[in-house]
Amino acid sequence: MPNNTHLSRFMEMARRVGAEVTQLENLQDAAKYVVTNSSGTTLVPRTALSEKHDLRTVLADAGVDVYDGDFRKAGHFPGAGVTFCNFAMADTGTVVLESTAEDVRLSTTLPEKHFVLVDPEIILEDNLAAAVPMTKIHTGNEPKFVAYVTGPSRTADIERVLTIGCHGPRELHILVIEGLSSDLYEI
Amino acid sequence: MATDQSYKKSIETAINNPKLSKALHLFGDAYLIARENAYSGLNFDAMRQELAAIKDDVRIRRKELLAEFIKNAEAAGSIVFVAKDVKEANDYVIKLAEKKGAKLIAKSKSMVSEEAHFNKAMEKAGIRASETDLGEWIVQLAGQRPSHMVMPAIHMFKEEVAELFGKEVGKTLNPEIKTLVDVARERLRQEYFNADIGLTGANFLIANTGGIGLVTNEGNARLCATLPDTHVVFAAIHKLLPTVEDAIKLTRLLPRNATGQLLTSYVTWIKGTVPCDGKTKEQHIVLIDGGREALYESKACQDALRCIQCGACANVCPVYQTVGGHVFGSIYISAIGIILTAFYEGLDKAKELTRACIGCRSCTAVCPSNIDLEEIILHLRTQVTSEYGMGVIKNVAFKAVMKNRGLFHSMVKAASKLQRPVTHPSRTGDEKRVIRHLPMHFMDRDFTQWRDLPSVAETSFRDQFPNIRQSVSDPKYTVGFFVGCGADFVYPEVGTSLIKVLNALNVDVVFPQKQNCCGIPALYSGDTETGVYLAKQNVEAFTEAKVDYIISICPTCTMAIKRDFVERLADHPGWSAKALALSDKTMDASAFLENVLGASEKLGNLSGNGSVTYHDSCHLKRGNNVFKEPRALLGASGYEISEMKNSDRCCGFGGTYSFLSHPQISKQITHDKVEAIQNVNVKTVAMDCPGCMIMLKGAMGKANPNIRCAHTVELMAEALDKK
Structure with missing residues (x-):
């Protein structure tokens, strides 16, 4: 990985909080990965990047059950959600998704598993480095919904025992692929 | 009085439930380790000072920032309501619900909603508010209130949770945590979909964007903010921050300090009315003053x-x-x-x-x-x-007796004679007499059942001092010794040891006889008047003495001179300058010996005095930032240090706390310390505080009289004697 010095730190930190991190060659491999690691209805929101890379078709061609209707009617527990992200932060192993479009939110909160595609180019050194893009995203009067996601949903509310998969996805799979995006403001 | 009695009873009930206390101890121990790891490579002090400065700026500019927040939030479509109290806040939500015909509110964690007794208020209005945070849901089903801000149900056990959840879903459940979490996941998912309103709190409100932030782990807040078409943010006004960057700084501290996580699973930034089910979401931000x-x-x-x-x-x-x-x-x-x-x-x-x-x-x-x-x-x-008021005992003790130096000291002298019928030689025989039982049975439980009480010394340090011969020919420094009540009247040998050590390092010691109690017991009991009076007595005594340094072997006295005298006398003309001058040259004995005299280097060749463990006194470590020094001094004096678990956890003394206000709580805290000491398997525990000595000598006297409790300077003096 010539173009990002923060990649190995990002992968290490994401794994430490329970994310599955895999480096893949291309989106076709990602589609195979999703087929192998999940089942059931899969929410794939139409966003700038997913349209650009024709992600829904790539996934469907590999056999993923890409959901076609209104995401709110995909059931209480869809099998999976597949999204891109705007950028990532190496020091905490976090992916950041501008989720103003409701389908991005539904694809990342309801499913049992969340697969997120990350280009090494958009991994920032740390949370402090995110101040610039975060400030820019929030400039102006447009409503915005930005989600930091760090590992799967978790709780320790019963006897302080760490338990994965409380209300959000039980699994977070981070698929690292080069050449997806170098734009922090695109998802 | 009724409250007083029920309060005492609640303490008793809690102490009789060791299961809870044990769980909280385990949690506390695990927390310390997780927190330390989370800050590894970071400068916690610098980070927290920065956050404090941000928050202070918010306090000063709060009106301006609030106006900025409202303007920006409204520009992004939010409706903002400022409630002067929690009732106004509840009423706003009730009215909103009525207008929308809303019957169900899916709610994520909001502490200010606890303050508002929100759920009860909604219930009265015929609206069901359903908690979705796992811990909050447990507590709601149990009809209780949270016992911890971050982990609301930390006081409950999985068997109790299984019973509660079982009732809710109508079947018997195994008390297995994973199963129980899955039950909540399944059951509460319906609530988000069915709810008419989603309510969240806010960890921060950003003035220059009008956005809010949620720092969570479970993912329920995201669902509450996403699925229902109306989002209510229930937040207190002090959550304001100026910018996004300030919020990022807060998120670097909050999870690390709360649970030892570098970041929570989710940090959610919501600004304005985002799309919702083909329409635009309705968002109401209720900002609450509430005091x-x-x-x-x-x-x-x-x-x-x-x-x-x-x-x-x-x-x-x-x-x-x-x-x-x-x-x-x-x-x-x-x-x-x-x-x-x-x-x-x-x-x-x-x-x-x-x-x-x-x-x-x-x-x-x-x-x-x-x-x-x-x-x-x-x-x-x-x-x-x-x-x-502070109660009759303290009133007489502080106001009538301690302020009068002559009366106080002659009463102590009388006490050393009067105690005779109840003192016994200590069990080891090599030390002085202790009080093993008090004749008054009603006091026995709080006072001597689980600890020996020290007896008052036959001759106080102040009466011994004139007869101590010091032979320092050309002293490097002359220091004034602030003895403190503990060493003066109970452990004068600590004072004589200090003089021996200081003399050996070429320092001359003077003892201003007009010095009195430092006043902390009165101040800590809320008696400022006596505190100020005693501060003046001491400032006068030491200003007259004209010494290079003032040295104390009691960290609480050291803190009193360094901090409290200055603060208490700040508005007393003629006194504040003197108090400041004394503060600057006051030091704890260990800090002076090590940092000014370089004692560990000068003593450096002693060895073979055996193993000791070291107890960090609260006010020495956290009040004076001294903890390396005594270890260096003991090491140089030939003692090998075996660290105990949680060496800087309180010994349970707390002055009048352990005798008058909360002896039963003290007893438990002391028990933990005794256990930690016994687990190290050494014969001596060193410390730098006469208060800790009273507590630990007393408790060890009952638990294991073969373990000796000694002040660091005593051990140093003994090492010098052997040299």
Whole structure:
């Protein structure tokens, strides 16, 4: 990985909080990965990047059950959600998704598993480095919904025992692929 | 009196439930390790000072920032309502629900909604508010209130949860945590879909964007904010921050300090009315004062509003670990809870709580907003005392006796004779007499059942001093010795040891006879008047002495001279300059020996004195930042140090706390310390505080009289004797 010095730190930190991190060659491999690691209805929101890379078709061609209707009617527990992200932060192993479009939110909160595609180019050194893009995203009067996601949903509310998969996805799979995006403001 | 009795009873009940206390101890130990790892490579002190500065700026500019927040939030489509109290806030939501015909509110965690007794208020209005945070849901089903800010159901066990959830879903459940979490996942998912309104709190409100932030782990807040078509944000006004960057700085501290996570699973930034089910979401932001403006206006207590609600002050608190959050707290618990209860619920509601703090400063040491919680609590205790009194015993002791130096000292002398019928030779025989049982049975349980009480020395240090021969020909320094009551009347041998050590290092010691008690027992009981009076006596005595340094072997006395005298005399013309001058040259003995005299290097060739373990006194480590020095001195004196578990956890003494206000809590905290010491398997435990010596000698006397408790300077003097 010539173009990002923060990649190995990002992968290490994401794994430490329970994310599955895999480096893949291309989106076709990602589609195979999703087929192998999940089942059931899969929410794939139409966003700038997913349209650009024709992600829904790539996934469907590999056999993923890409959901076609209104995401709110995909059931209480869809099998999976597949999204891109705007950028990532190496020091905490976090992916950041501008989720103003409701389908991005539904694809990342309801499913049992969340697969997120990350280009090494958009991994920032740390949370402090995110101040610039975060400030820019929030400039102006447009409503915005930005989600930091760090590992799967978790709780320790019963006897302080760490338990994965409380209300959000039980699994977070981070698929690292080069050449997806170098734009922090695109998802 | 009724409250007083039920409060005492609640302590008793909590202490009789060792299962809870054990769980909180395990949690506290695990927390310390996780927290330390989370800050690895970072400068916690610099980070917390930065956050404190941001929060102070918010306090000063709060009106301007609030206006900026409202303007930006409204520009993004939000409807903002400012509620002066929690009732107004509840009423706003009820009216909104009525207007929309809403029957169900899916709710994620919001502490201010606890303050508002939100769920009850909704129920009265015919609206069901369903908690979706796992811990909050458990507590709601049990009809209780949270006992911890971050982990609301930390006081409950999986068997109880299985029973509650079983009733809710109508089947018998295995008390297996994974199963129980899955039940909540399944059951609560329906609530998000069915709810008419989603309600969340806010960890921060960003003025220059009009957006809010949620720092969570479970993912329920995201669902509450996404699925229902109306989002209500229930937040207190002190959550304001100027910019996105400030919010990022807060998120670097909050999870690390709350749970030892680098970041929570989710940090959610929501600004304005985002799309919802093909339409635009309706978002209402209810900003609640609820007593915060009054707290901002209190100079002595305003720092409390820097709080970011991480709960760390509970996690490390020995009192919390002993009795739990239902006893040591109200809506908010532990140290910050004492302060917020006083302001949000009234001083009357907080009066027992202010006294329940043992003053160990462990909360202050871990606070991510750099709040001196102990000092604010002391201030509130003063208010409680002036409003409700401090009790007859303390009144006579402080006001009538201690202020009068002559009377105080002759009474102590008389006591050394009068105690004769109850003292016994100590079990080891090589030390002086102790009190093993008091003749009054009703006092025995609190006083001598689990510890020996020290006897008053035959001859106080002040009476011994004139006969001590010092042979320092050309002294490098002349120091004034502030002996403190503990060493003066109970352990004068600590004072004589100090002189021996100082003389060996070419330092001459003078003892101003006009010195008196430092006044901390009175101040900590809220008796400022006596405190100020004693401060003046001591300032006068030591100013007259014209010495290079003032040295004490008691860290609480050291703190009194360094900090409290200066603060108490700040508005007393003619005194404040003198107090400041003394403060500058006052040091704890270990710090002086090591940092000024370089004692460990000078003594450096002693060896073979055996193993000791070291107990860090609260006020030495967290009040004076001295903890390396005594270890270096003991090492140089030939003692090998085996560290005990949690060496800087309070010994349970807390002055009058262990005798008058909360002996039963002290007993438990002391028990933990005794266990930690016994687990090291050494014959000696060293410490630098006569208060800790009273507590630990007393408790060891009952638990294992073969383990000796000694002051560091005593051990140093013995090593010098052997040389």
